[in-house]
Amino acid sequence: MSNPTVAVFRPDDERLDRATDLLDSLGMDPLPDPMLAVEPTGARPREDADYTILTSKTGVELLPDGWTPGGALCAIGESTAAVLREAGYTVDIVPEEYTSGGLVDALAERVDGARIEVARSDHGSAVLLDGLESAGAYIHETVLYELRRPPEAGESAVTAADRDLDAALFSSSLTVENFLSAAADRDCEPVALAGLNDALVGVIGPPTAETAKEMGIDVDFVASEADFDVLAREAADRLDC
Incomplete structure (x- = not known):
């Protein structure tokens, strides 16, 4: 059985490297798709x-x-x-x-x-x-x-549209907004949203959850602490990794 594919949207620096290493160590296949550039x-x-x-x-x-x-x-x-x-x-x-x-x-x-x-x-x-x-x-x-949203962002949206995404981990309201705008740029927003709602969606903080819900995304859980490591570990538990 293959590991679940999990999208992560951290900025393309050591935070993304650390996040992908953590997901891998927890038995997930990370799909890095930076949605923020500083x-x-x-x-x-x-x-x-x-x-x-x-x-x-x-x-x-x-x-x-x-x-x-x-x-x-x-x-x-x-x-x-x-x-x-x-x-x-x-x-x-x-x-x-x-x-x-x-x-x-x-x-x-x-x-x-x-x-x-x-x-x-x-x-x-x-x-x-x-x-x-x-x-x-x-x-x-x-x-x-x-x-800013990097112009190349959106691989996770295509993966969601293809129903190949098992989970997505949003760390801010802006990553939610940028995911959907990247999907729109790739002409797959409705099917990407449907695919995302078939996946496990975890977020950091109530404001991010509220933004996601307002944009039609079904939020499965809010991390118990406002920390990406906690978000990742709680996603792993829910995916039975």
């Missing part, structure tokens, strides 16, 4: 805030040399916090729930009148900014990088 902006976050928020590992890696965060340093999840610590920063706040809403909940009662610097991608969730502004904070956002 384009750094070269922007420098402000250093005079009362709270500074980093939302991703990529954002941490793109911080300019010599940059010092203002006030309390917040990470939206433990994986981002770990990279910050490795870079020599002290992380003051990590929410219990690794989502934008979770961070808003963690900060809401302490940020009235505070200045908050948010350093992230151009596709950051509005939930974070809207929630903190509603709590009375003054927000400044720095876009550290832009996310």
Whole structure:
């Protein structure tokens, strides 16, 4: 019996290499199909805030040399916090729930009148900014990088259309949107969507699940933690690998 074919959409760097190695070690045949390409902006976050928020590992890696965060340093999840610590920063706040809403909940009662610097991608969730502004904070956002869909993306959509895809693992709302736009570019969106809904679909986080459902995708499970390794292992369990 052949191993299940599982699509993974991580950016084409060490994250994709690590993800495919993990899937392979868990008894799956990875189908790497990067749906995100990172384009750094070269922007420098402000250093005079009362709270500074980093939302991703990529954002941490793109911080300019010599940059010092203002006030309390917040990470939206433990994986981002770990990279910050490795870079020599002290992380003051990590929410219990690794989502934008979770961070808003963690900060809401302490940020009235505070200045908050948010350093992230151009596709950051509005939930974070809207929630903190509603709590009375003054927000400044720095876009550290832009996310684009690589023009060659879409092999997984064709595989889904051919009913040869056993599972797909989405790590963000943008990977969901880009999967369907890549399918449309290859003139197979309806059949790719049907094939995807015959496969196991796992996602990281409720926002990604909501986006998928809004776009007609049947989500089978949300990872118990906002971490790709957890997503992959829980998919393996469901596929009986």
